[in-house]
Amino acid sequence: MTEPIVVVGxxxxxxxxxxxxxxxxxxxxxxxxELPGGKVEPGETPQAALVRELREELGVETEPLERVPGEWPLRDPYVLHVWTARLLPGSPAPKPLQDHDGLRWLTPADLWTVEWLTQDAPAVQEIERRLKRAQERGAS
Structure with a gap:
């Protein structure tokens, strides 16, 4: 059995x-x-891979925050790990540079107006819960 290869989203x-x-x-x-990202290269941490992939795919500088609990199977031998991240101050706005032709910022109410890749949907559900909690905290 081969060791899974981690893809970070x-x-x-x-x-x-x-x-x-x-x-x-x-x-x-x-x-x-999808949630943008890509493969973790040998010798690279998931957080470093996330920063690198977002720079390559979107032209942005980011800071990984925390891993979203869970692991989602992709095609063998790949598995998806998702991390929350934020843009660093002074980072340019994201642009679709590689593998993408469009970007959208989605509010919790808009999350399901796009057709997510099947493997990303469970992570998006978890993010939706977090965003709704953050909105509730902000409203109180």
């Missing part, structure tokens, strides 16, 4: 909004939405 948060990225490739995923 970013729940990039800004003012109670989550960034969704629309895939442009490969053809079987094109047009669906």
């Amino acid at each position: 970013a729940a990039l948060l800004d003012d109670c909004r989550l960034l969704a990225a629309r895939r442009s490739a490969p053809p079987e995923l094109a047009g669906r939405w």
Whole structure:
């Protein structure tokens, strides 16, 4: 049995909004939405991979915050780990540079207006719970 290869996904948060990225490739995923990220390279920490992937895919500088509990299977031998992250002060706005052709900042009310990749949906549900709690705290 081979050791799973970790793919990190970013729940990039800004003012109670989550960034969704629309895939442009490969053809079987094109047009669906995901949490941006990519593979952890040998010798790289998941947090370092997340920062690198977001710089390459979106042109932004970020800070990983915490891992979202859970692990979601992708095609063998890959598994998805999701981390919350925020843009660093002074970072440019995200742009779709690699593997994406669109970005949207989604509020909790908008989260399910896009067609998420199946493997990202459970993590998005967890992020939705967190965003709603944060909104409730802000309203009280």
